[in-house]
Amino acid sequence: MEKEKKYQNVVELTNDWVWEVDEKITFTHLTESISDLLGYKPDEVRGKTPFDFMVPEEAKRIEAVIRPIMEARKNYTFMESRFIHKNGHEVITEASGNPMFDETGRFTGYRGIVRDITDRKHAEEQLKKREEELREQTIRLEEVNQALKTLLKHRDENKKELENKILSNINELVLPYIVKLKETKLDAYQQVYVEIIETNLNDILSPFLLKITSKYLSFTPKEIQVATLIKEGKGTKEIARLMKVGKGAVDLHRHHIRNKLGLNNKKVNLRSYLSSLS
Template sequence: MGERNSPRELAQKVAELEAEILQLKAAKTAFNRQNASLKALHETSLGLIDTLGREAILDNILERAVSLSGSGHGYIYLLDSEHDRMRMVVGKGFFKGQLGRVVARGEGIGGRVWRDECPLVVANYQSWDNRIADRELDQLRSIVGIPLKYRDRVLGVIGLAYVEEGERFTEEDVVTLERFAALALIALEKARLYGGMQHELLERKKAEAILRQSENRYRTFLESSPDPIVVYDMDGIATYVNPAFEQTFKLSRGELLGKQIDFVPEESWPETRKAILRLQQGQKIHLFETKRLTRDGKILDVQLSSTLYQDSDGNPLGNIVTLRDISARKKAEQELDRYRGHLEELVRERTALLAKANMKLELEVDERKRAEKALRTREKELKAQSHHLEEVNTALRVLLKQREEDRKELGETVLKNVEELVVPYLRRVGNGQLNSRQKTLLGILETNLNNILTPFSHVLSQDLARLTPVEIRVASLVKTGKTNKEIAEILLVSKNTILFHRYNIRRKLGIKNKKINLCSHLLSLEK
């Protein structure tokens, strides 16, 4: 029989075997976990190929990291460089309700990882000295944060968390999370490149749309132009003609495109070759008048303009020719020339008629001179008659002077008789018992009698000759200083009637709208 082991030795071997079994189990667990991690990384990497949106990629990465670690809670912060802060853009589990949270540099887990640019593991967030003072975060326990660092710059932070007591993150978890952080950086760069490509594609589409609009606009212009337009390449081959070209020259596009258009008359070739040479030298052809043929052999007068068009490098590709049918204008110019010649003939005839009229006018002038001579003779005769009339007038003036002296003598006689035969009786009447109206009328009677008897009465009568009898009575009362009311009572009329007569008196005496007292003016006529 072989040697038997003692119980002690057997117990020791059993303990060693159990330790080896435990080590194998731990190694198997670590292997399985590492295998799961690599599998998750592989699947995540494959997912990056098909996913284009930044948020979708980051959400996929965080989902796999949370699932692999078993924590169930995770977040990703991204840098908002414009405002110098971090913003939570993706969240799982607990952090799904924290989306949009922002942290400054050095604030909380995300701010510390951003500031220190290295991973950070906190065993218990509730007892951590730099925790954010927010009761919503009291549920958190162990947390790990990894920087998303690209070219010495932190672009964001990826982190996982436990809310259960006793759970901890290991170094292996940190390494795994760093691998996912690398994938997140790749995703961010891919999203950036995809965004740039999308922007470039959008700009290219805009440019293509603008180019199509421009092409449509110019094609619409060419198609709707009333003038014939043809486009040639540098070999003189027609590459485009518009409908007006087809209509004017009775030629279709099918028989024109891809060929040289033979519509230049033989006699117009020399000037056409010179124009082509100038165009090839870079000069523009503007409003060049020449002739062109239609299909039916009709020759049209045309006005031609042409210019070269180039590619983006400035190389000439061909030329655009615009033609305008000016046959009708040329015909009108010919008609105008004929009409001008007709007008010149009419002018010559009219000039001859004017010459005859001038001769007739000269005869009339001679006749008028003779008439003027006879008129001067008649004037001499009239002067002699005028001298005779002056002598007669002198005799009449002498007679009138004698008549004035007789009138004056008569006036003095009348005055003397009135003073002796009338005035005394008027005074006796005035001394009698009269009412106020009778006294007023008596005063007017005396005044008018004096006016009649004074030598001024003739002058006053001449100035007042244009007045009506009523206006003369009103003027006499105004001259005595009577008011409008007093005059109205004397003449038994209204005050407005007196004002109307005063207005007519001022108008007829030439003092209307003048600051002249009517009474003073009437009295001045006696001086």
């Protein structure tokens, strides 16, 4: 009797629903907590089974799980089930139970506890849904990324193909005539201009001009011309003569070139640096 009284005191302190069923799984005892859990008073539930408060599909599923356990007189823990509240909404619960026996050892039913885990399950479902959405977004991003890589690859291939065509045309359709032109009678200035044209065409075929026009887009045509002549080893006086400008203009171009290359205030030879770009 004293033991039973202590048990009852503990039961009254918990917010979970404590219950007892007989061997036919009919409720014989319930705590008041069932009102908070399912909206029913204990008298409305006593004499009925748990399955009476579930949708048919859930009742069939739970009965198929619980009957073998009861027949084997085993304990069970954390059994998840879904009840229908008196007002119609679903309540997700987690139950644990132990078999009961009388003084003679005869099986008399089960006693257990039910806890409301609706909020937790909804949170888990939302998290699972969010994880699935993120997984789908990741897959879509990977597909987009792969498509972009394919497009960039095709663009690079097309760019390379165009570059190769240009270089091939220069080699086959332009340079041979430059060579023939040099074999004709040219005066000194004409000879220099032909050499400049040939040099510039060769630069197009080399990485030098590509680098200074792509990396340093602010280079003016005159600065590109001066840079090319400097790389060839021409001095300021000779460059001025070839370009028909004053030495001051060439010096100014040299200053701008060094500035755009980030070489001002550095002890770096401009010709050596330009040659390193080839």
